[in-house]
Amino acid sequence: MTSEQKSIESNASSVEDYGSELVDRLRRSHEPLREGGTAIYLAQRFGFCSGVQRAIQLTYAAREKFPESRIFLLGEIIHNPEVNARIEALGVTRLGKWKVESGKWKVGETAPSTREGTFNFQLSTFNFLTPEDVVVIPAFGVPQQVMAILEKIGCHVVDTTCGHVKRVWRRVRQNTAEGITSIIHGKSSHEETLATASQAHGGHYLVISDVSDCEEVCRYIREGGDGKKFLDHFHGAHSENFDPAQHLHRIGVANQTTMLRNETLEIQSRLRDAITQRDGGDKNFHALDTVCNATQERRMRCLRCSTTRSISSSSWEATTARTPRTLYK
Numbered sequence: 640m641t642s643e644q645k646s647i648e649s650n651a652s653s654v655e656d657y658g659s660e661l662v663d664r665l666r667r668s669h670e671p672l673r674e675g676g677t678a679i680y681l682a683q684r685f686g687f688c689s690g691v692q693r694a695i696q697l698t699y700a701a702r703e704k705f706p707e708s709r710i711f712l713l714g715e716i717i718h719n720p721e722v723n724a725r726i727e728a729l730g731v732t733r734l735g736k737w738k739v740e741s742g743k744w745k746v747g748e749t750a751p752s753t754r755e756g757t758f759n760f761q762l763s764t765f766n767f768l769t770p771e772d773v774v775v776i777p778a779f780g781v782p783q784q785v786m787a788i789l790e791k792i793g794c795h796v797v798d799t800t801c802g803h804v805k806r807v808w809r810r811v812r813q814n815t816a817e818g819i820t821s822i823i824h825g826k827s828s829h830e831e832t833l834a835t836a837s838q839a840h841g842g843h844y845l846v847i848s849d850v851s852d853c854e855e856v857c858r859y860i861r862e863g864g865d866g867k868k869f870l871d872h873f874h875g876a877h878s879e880n881f882d883p884a885q886h887l888h889r890i891g892v893a894n895q896t897t898m899l900r901n902e903t904l905e906i907q908s909r910l911r912d913a914i915t916q917r918d919g920g921d922k923n924f925h926a927l928d929t930v931c932n933a934t935q936e937r938r939m940r941c942l943r944c945s946t947t948r949s950i951s952s953s954s955w956e957a958t959t960a961r962t963p964r965t966l967y968k
Protein backbone atom coordinates (compact mmCIF):
# COMPACT_ATOMS: atom_id res chain seq x y z
CA MET A 640 0.00 0.00 0.00
CA THR A 641 1.43 3.39 -0.95
CA SER A 642 1.79 6.14 1.67
CA GLU A 643 -0.86 8.14 -0.22
CA GLN A 644 -3.33 5.25 -0.03
CA LYS A 645 -2.51 4.85 3.70
CA SER A 646 -3.18 8.50 4.33
CA ILE A 647 -6.55 8.30 2.52
CA GLU A 648 -7.49 5.17 4.49
CA SER A 649 -6.71 6.93 7.77
CA ASN A 650 -9.08 9.76 6.79
CA ALA A 651 -11.86 7.48 5.74
CA SER A 652 -14.20 7.95 8.67
CA SER A 653 -16.25 10.95 7.62
CA VAL A 654 -18.94 9.55 5.40
CA GLU A 655 -22.43 10.83 4.93
CA ASP A 656 -25.11 8.90 6.75
CA TYR A 657 -26.81 6.41 4.45
CA GLY A 658 -29.49 5.54 7.00
CA SER A 659 -33.17 5.43 6.23
CA GLU A 660 -36.14 6.63 8.21
CA LEU A 661 -38.22 3.73 6.86
CA VAL A 662 -35.65 1.16 7.97
CA ASP A 663 -35.46 2.76 11.42
CA ARG A 664 -39.25 2.47 11.75
CA LEU A 665 -39.23 -1.17 10.69
CA ARG A 666 -36.42 -1.96 13.10
CA ARG A 667 -38.20 -0.32 16.00
CA SER A 668 -41.54 -2.01 15.37
CA HIS A 669 -40.26 -5.57 14.70
CA GLU A 670 -43.36 -5.92 12.53
CA PRO A 671 -43.93 -5.57 8.79
CA LEU A 672 -45.17 -2.18 7.70
CA ARG A 673 -48.59 -2.43 6.09
CA GLU A 674 -49.82 0.22 3.69
CA GLY A 675 -53.03 -0.52 1.78
CA GLY A 676 -52.51 -3.95 0.24
CA THR A 677 -48.74 -3.83 0.58
CA ALA A 678 -46.64 -5.27 3.38
CA ILE A 679 -42.99 -4.30 3.71
CA TYR A 680 -40.69 -6.73 5.48
CA LEU A 681 -37.16 -6.09 6.61
CA ALA A 682 -34.65 -8.83 5.85
CA GLN A 683 -32.62 -9.81 8.92
CA ARG A 684 -29.42 -8.97 7.08
CA PHE A 685 -29.19 -6.24 4.50
CA GLY A 686 -27.35 -3.07 3.60
CA PHE A 687 -23.78 -2.32 2.66
CA CYS A 688 -21.23 -5.04 3.18
CA SER A 689 -17.95 -4.00 4.77
CA GLY A 690 -16.22 -3.92 1.36
CA VAL A 691 -18.68 -1.49 -0.17
CA GLN A 692 -18.79 0.60 3.00
CA ARG A 693 -15.01 0.95 2.83
CA ALA A 694 -15.15 1.84 -0.87
CA ILE A 695 -17.68 4.62 -0.18
CA GLN A 696 -15.64 5.90 2.75
CA LEU A 697 -12.46 5.98 0.69
CA THR A 698 -14.21 7.86 -2.10
CA TYR A 699 -15.35 10.55 0.33
CA ALA A 700 -11.87 10.64 1.86
CA ALA A 701 -10.35 11.05 -1.61
CA ARG A 702 -12.60 14.05 -2.24
CA GLU A 703 -11.41 15.60 1.03
CA LYS A 704 -7.75 14.95 0.30
CA PHE A 705 -7.96 16.23 -3.28
CA PRO A 706 -10.58 19.02 -3.08
CA GLU A 707 -9.54 20.66 -6.35
CA SER A 708 -8.68 17.60 -8.45
CA ARG A 709 -10.67 15.83 -11.09
CA ILE A 710 -11.74 12.51 -9.62
CA PHE A 711 -12.82 9.61 -11.80
CA LEU A 712 -14.48 6.45 -10.62
CA LEU A 713 -13.91 3.45 -12.87
CA GLY A 714 -17.35 1.85 -13.08
CA GLU A 715 -19.77 2.00 -10.17
CA ILE A 716 -18.92 1.96 -6.49
CA ILE A 717 -21.98 -0.22 -6.10
CA HIS A 718 -24.92 -1.10 -8.36
CA ASN A 719 -27.24 1.26 -6.56
CA PRO A 720 -28.43 4.42 -8.34
CA GLU A 721 -29.01 6.41 -5.14
CA VAL A 722 -25.51 5.85 -3.83
CA ASN A 723 -24.03 6.55 -7.25
CA ALA A 724 -25.97 9.82 -7.50
CA ARG A 725 -24.55 10.93 -4.16
CA ILE A 726 -21.04 10.04 -5.24
CA GLU A 727 -21.51 12.03 -8.43
CA ALA A 728 -22.80 14.96 -6.36
CA LEU A 729 -19.35 15.08 -4.74
CA GLY A 730 -17.97 15.98 -8.14
CA VAL A 731 -16.71 12.47 -8.82
CA THR A 732 -17.09 11.59 -12.50
CA ARG A 733 -18.30 8.06 -12.89
CA LEU A 734 -17.14 6.37 -16.04
CA GLY A 735 -19.65 3.84 -17.27
CA LYS A 736 -19.06 0.15 -17.48
CA TRP A 737 -16.46 -0.73 -20.02
CA LYS A 738 -17.07 -2.61 -23.20
CA VAL A 739 -14.31 -5.10 -22.99
CA GLU A 740 -14.06 -6.17 -26.60
CA SER A 741 -13.01 -2.75 -27.77
CA GLY A 742 -11.38 -1.72 -24.52
CA LYS A 743 -13.25 1.57 -24.68
CA TRP A 744 -15.03 3.19 -21.81
CA LYS A 745 -18.66 3.71 -22.73
CA VAL A 746 -20.04 6.33 -20.42
CA GLY A 747 -23.57 5.57 -19.29
CA GLU A 748 -23.95 2.27 -21.09
CA THR A 749 -25.05 -0.83 -19.33
CA ALA A 750 -22.90 -3.94 -19.35
CA PRO A 751 -23.19 -6.20 -22.38
CA SER A 752 -25.56 -9.07 -21.74
CA THR A 753 -23.65 -11.50 -23.93
CA ARG A 754 -20.32 -13.07 -23.07
CA GLU A 755 -17.44 -10.77 -23.88
CA GLY A 756 -14.07 -11.32 -22.40
CA THR A 757 -11.10 -10.30 -24.48
CA PHE A 758 -8.90 -7.73 -22.81
CA ASN A 759 -7.59 -5.13 -25.16
CA PHE A 760 -7.01 -2.06 -23.06
CA GLN A 761 -4.80 0.52 -24.68
CA LEU A 762 -3.07 3.48 -23.16
CA SER A 763 -5.12 5.64 -25.53
CA THR A 764 -8.31 4.37 -23.85
CA PHE A 765 -7.33 6.57 -20.93
CA ASN A 766 -5.73 9.44 -22.78
CA PHE A 767 -7.98 11.94 -21.07
CA LEU A 768 -6.20 11.28 -17.74
CA THR A 769 -3.27 13.32 -16.44
CA PRO A 770 -0.89 12.67 -13.51
CA GLU A 771 -2.83 15.26 -11.49
CA ASP A 772 -6.09 13.33 -11.75
CA VAL A 773 -7.40 10.96 -9.11
CA VAL A 774 -8.84 7.57 -10.09
CA VAL A 775 -10.92 5.50 -7.68
CA ILE A 776 -10.92 1.73 -8.23
CA PRO A 777 -14.23 0.20 -7.07
CA ALA A 778 -14.55 -2.63 -4.54
CA PHE A 779 -14.72 -5.32 -7.22
CA GLY A 780 -11.44 -4.14 -8.74
CA VAL A 781 -10.35 -3.60 -12.34
CA PRO A 782 -8.36 -5.79 -14.72
CA GLN A 783 -4.64 -5.73 -14.02
CA GLN A 784 -4.03 -4.28 -17.48
CA VAL A 785 -5.99 -1.19 -16.43
CA MET A 786 -3.98 -0.87 -13.22
CA ALA A 787 -0.76 -1.07 -15.23
CA ILE A 788 -1.96 1.73 -17.51
CA LEU A 789 -2.95 3.95 -14.57
CA GLU A 790 0.48 3.42 -13.04
CA LYS A 791 2.09 4.37 -16.33
CA ILE A 792 0.08 7.58 -16.53
CA GLY A 793 1.09 8.30 -12.93
CA CYS A 794 -2.28 9.54 -11.68
CA HIS A 795 -3.30 9.21 -8.03
CA VAL A 796 -4.96 5.82 -7.59
CA VAL A 797 -7.33 5.21 -4.68
CA ASP A 798 -7.72 1.45 -4.63
CA THR A 799 -10.85 0.28 -2.81
CA THR A 800 -10.67 -3.32 -4.08
CA CYS A 801 -12.15 -5.54 -1.38
CA GLY A 802 -9.88 -7.94 0.49
CA HIS A 803 -12.20 -10.85 -0.32
CA VAL A 804 -11.86 -10.12 -4.03
CA LYS A 805 -8.08 -9.93 -3.70
CA ARG A 806 -8.14 -13.33 -2.01
CA VAL A 807 -9.74 -14.82 -5.11
CA TRP A 808 -7.15 -13.05 -7.26
CA ARG A 809 -4.33 -14.61 -5.24
CA ARG A 810 -5.91 -18.00 -5.84
CA VAL A 811 -6.10 -17.43 -9.59
CA ARG A 812 -2.49 -16.20 -9.73
CA GLN A 813 -1.42 -19.27 -7.78
CA ASN A 814 -3.30 -21.51 -10.22
CA THR A 815 -1.53 -19.88 -13.13
CA ALA A 816 1.86 -20.24 -11.45
CA GLU A 817 1.18 -23.96 -10.98
CA GLY A 818 -0.09 -24.51 -14.53
CA ILE A 819 -3.67 -25.00 -13.33
CA THR A 820 -6.58 -23.60 -15.39
CA SER A 821 -8.89 -21.41 -13.31
CA ILE A 822 -12.57 -22.23 -13.74
CA ILE A 823 -14.28 -19.05 -12.59
CA HIS A 824 -17.88 -19.34 -11.47
CA GLY A 825 -19.29 -15.91 -12.35
CA LYS A 826 -20.75 -13.78 -15.08
CA SER A 827 -18.20 -13.24 -17.80
CA SER A 828 -19.33 -9.64 -18.40
CA HIS A 829 -19.31 -8.69 -14.71
CA GLU A 830 -16.58 -6.23 -13.74
CA GLU A 831 -15.35 -8.36 -10.86
CA THR A 832 -15.07 -11.47 -13.01
CA LEU A 833 -13.26 -9.56 -15.73
CA ALA A 834 -10.80 -8.32 -13.13
CA THR A 835 -10.43 -11.82 -11.67
CA ALA A 836 -9.89 -13.41 -15.06
CA SER A 837 -7.18 -10.86 -15.81
CA GLN A 838 -5.20 -12.29 -12.88
CA ALA A 839 -4.75 -15.50 -14.86
CA HIS A 840 -2.46 -13.55 -17.19
CA GLY A 841 0.08 -15.94 -18.74
CA GLY A 842 -2.15 -18.92 -17.93
CA HIS A 843 -5.68 -20.02 -18.70
CA TYR A 844 -9.18 -19.47 -17.41
CA LEU A 845 -12.74 -20.38 -18.32
CA VAL A 846 -15.78 -18.57 -16.94
CA ILE A 847 -18.89 -20.63 -16.28
CA SER A 848 -22.05 -18.87 -15.22
CA ASP A 849 -24.20 -21.69 -13.91
CA VAL A 850 -24.72 -25.41 -13.47
CA SER A 851 -25.69 -25.85 -17.09
CA ASP A 852 -22.33 -24.36 -18.22
CA CYS A 853 -20.68 -26.61 -15.66
CA GLU A 854 -22.32 -29.66 -17.24
CA GLU A 855 -20.81 -28.72 -20.64
CA VAL A 856 -17.38 -28.68 -19.00
CA CYS A 857 -17.98 -31.94 -17.12
CA ARG A 858 -19.11 -33.65 -20.32
CA TYR A 859 -15.95 -32.54 -22.10
CA ILE A 860 -13.77 -33.65 -19.18
CA ARG A 861 -15.40 -37.10 -19.15
CA GLU A 862 -15.90 -37.73 -22.86
CA GLY A 863 -13.87 -35.16 -24.81
CA GLY A 864 -15.62 -33.98 -27.94
CA ASP A 865 -15.74 -31.22 -30.48
CA GLY A 866 -13.38 -28.49 -29.26
CA LYS A 867 -14.76 -25.89 -31.65
CA LYS A 868 -18.30 -26.47 -30.48
CA PHE A 869 -17.09 -26.18 -26.89
CA LEU A 870 -15.33 -22.89 -27.61
CA ASP A 871 -18.39 -21.56 -29.44
CA HIS A 872 -20.47 -22.26 -26.38
CA PHE A 873 -18.01 -20.35 -24.18
CA HIS A 874 -17.32 -17.61 -26.70
CA GLY A 875 -15.69 -14.63 -24.99
CA ALA A 876 -15.52 -16.43 -21.66
CA HIS A 877 -12.10 -18.03 -21.88
CA SER A 878 -8.44 -17.09 -22.15
CA GLU A 879 -6.69 -16.63 -25.45
CA ASN A 880 -5.70 -19.87 -27.21
CA PHE A 881 -7.76 -21.90 -24.78
CA ASP A 882 -7.83 -25.52 -25.87
CA PRO A 883 -10.25 -27.71 -23.91
CA ALA A 884 -8.33 -30.84 -24.90
CA GLN A 885 -5.26 -29.50 -23.05
CA HIS A 886 -6.46 -26.95 -20.57
CA LEU A 887 -9.08 -28.96 -18.72
CA HIS A 888 -6.48 -31.41 -17.48
CA ARG A 889 -5.72 -29.64 -14.17
CA ILE A 890 -8.39 -27.26 -12.98
CA GLY A 891 -8.97 -25.01 -9.97
CA VAL A 892 -12.30 -23.39 -9.15
CA ALA A 893 -12.48 -19.72 -8.20
CA ASN A 894 -15.57 -17.54 -8.17
CA GLN A 895 -17.12 -14.13 -8.41
CA THR A 896 -17.60 -13.34 -4.73
CA THR A 897 -21.28 -12.52 -5.18
CA MET A 898 -22.38 -15.90 -6.51
CA LEU A 899 -24.59 -18.11 -4.37
CA ARG A 900 -22.52 -20.43 -2.22
CA ASN A 901 -24.77 -23.44 -2.83
CA GLU A 902 -24.39 -23.09 -6.58
CA THR A 903 -20.61 -22.73 -6.33
CA LEU A 904 -20.42 -25.80 -4.09
CA GLU A 905 -22.59 -27.74 -6.54
CA ILE A 906 -20.32 -26.71 -9.40
CA GLN A 907 -17.21 -27.70 -7.44
CA SER A 908 -18.72 -31.07 -6.63
CA ARG A 909 -19.70 -31.80 -10.25
CA LEU A 910 -16.28 -30.82 -11.57
CA ARG A 911 -14.50 -32.90 -8.94
CA ASP A 912 -16.68 -35.91 -9.86
CA ALA A 913 -15.92 -35.45 -13.56
CA ILE A 914 -12.17 -35.28 -12.92
CA THR A 915 -12.38 -38.31 -10.64
CA GLN A 916 -14.26 -40.30 -13.28
CA ARG A 917 -11.68 -39.39 -15.89
CA ASP A 918 -8.53 -39.87 -13.78
CA GLY A 919 -9.61 -42.32 -11.10
CA GLY A 920 -8.79 -39.67 -8.45
CA ASP A 921 -9.12 -35.93 -7.81
CA LYS A 922 -5.48 -34.82 -7.66
CA ASN A 923 -6.08 -32.66 -10.75
CA PHE A 924 -8.93 -30.81 -9.08
CA HIS A 925 -8.38 -27.83 -6.76
CA ALA A 926 -10.89 -25.60 -4.99
CA LEU A 927 -11.01 -22.95 -2.31
CA ASP A 928 -14.15 -21.52 -0.78
CA THR A 929 -13.99 -17.90 -1.85
CA VAL A 930 -17.68 -16.99 -1.80
CA CYS A 931 -18.13 -13.82 0.26
CA ASN A 932 -20.19 -14.42 3.40
CA ALA A 933 -21.68 -10.92 3.30
CA THR A 934 -23.35 -11.58 -0.02
CA GLN A 935 -24.36 -15.09 0.90
CA GLU A 936 -26.00 -14.02 4.16
CA ARG A 937 -27.93 -11.17 2.57
CA ARG A 938 -29.09 -13.28 -0.32
CA MET A 939 -30.28 -16.09 1.91
CA ARG A 940 -32.17 -13.69 4.18
CA CYS A 941 -33.83 -12.07 1.18
CA LEU A 942 -34.60 -15.40 -0.43
CA ARG A 943 -36.12 -16.54 2.84
CA CYS A 944 -38.37 -13.46 2.79
CA SER A 945 -39.31 -14.18 -0.81
CA THR A 946 -40.16 -17.83 -0.23
CA THR A 947 -42.00 -17.40 3.03
CA ARG A 948 -43.81 -14.16 2.12
CA SER A 949 -44.30 -14.63 -1.64
CA ILE A 950 -42.16 -11.60 -2.39
CA SER A 951 -40.52 -11.40 -5.78
CA SER A 952 -36.77 -12.04 -5.76
CA SER A 953 -36.08 -12.08 -9.46
CA SER A 954 -33.00 -9.89 -9.50
CA TRP A 955 -30.52 -10.34 -6.71
CA GLU A 956 -27.43 -9.03 -8.38
CA ALA A 957 -25.56 -7.03 -5.73
CA THR A 958 -28.14 -7.54 -3.02
CA THR A 959 -25.77 -5.84 -0.69
CA ALA A 960 -26.67 -2.64 -2.47
CA ARG A 961 -30.39 -2.97 -2.20
CA THR A 962 -32.52 -0.86 0.05
CA PRO A 963 -35.61 -2.36 1.64
CA ARG A 964 -37.79 -1.16 -1.20
CA THR A 965 -36.59 -4.27 -3.02
CA LEU A 966 -38.80 -6.21 -0.68
CA TYR A 967 -42.05 -4.63 -1.75
CA LYS A 968 -44.53 -7.26 -2.71
Ligand code: SF4
Binds near residue numbers: 802803804932934
Ligand atom coordinates in the same frame (compact mmCIF):
# COMPACT_ATOMS: atom_id res chain seq x y z
S1 SF4 B 1 -16.43 -9.34 -1.70
FE1 SF4 B 1 -18.07 -9.29 -0.22
S2 SF4 B 1 -17.44 -7.76 1.32
FE2 SF4 B 1 -16.19 -7.48 -0.52
S3 SF4 B 1 -17.25 -5.92 -1.72
FE3 SF4 B 1 -17.91 -7.90 -2.50
S4 SF4 B 1 -19.77 -8.36 -1.34
FE4 SF4 B 1 -18.70 -6.75 -0.25
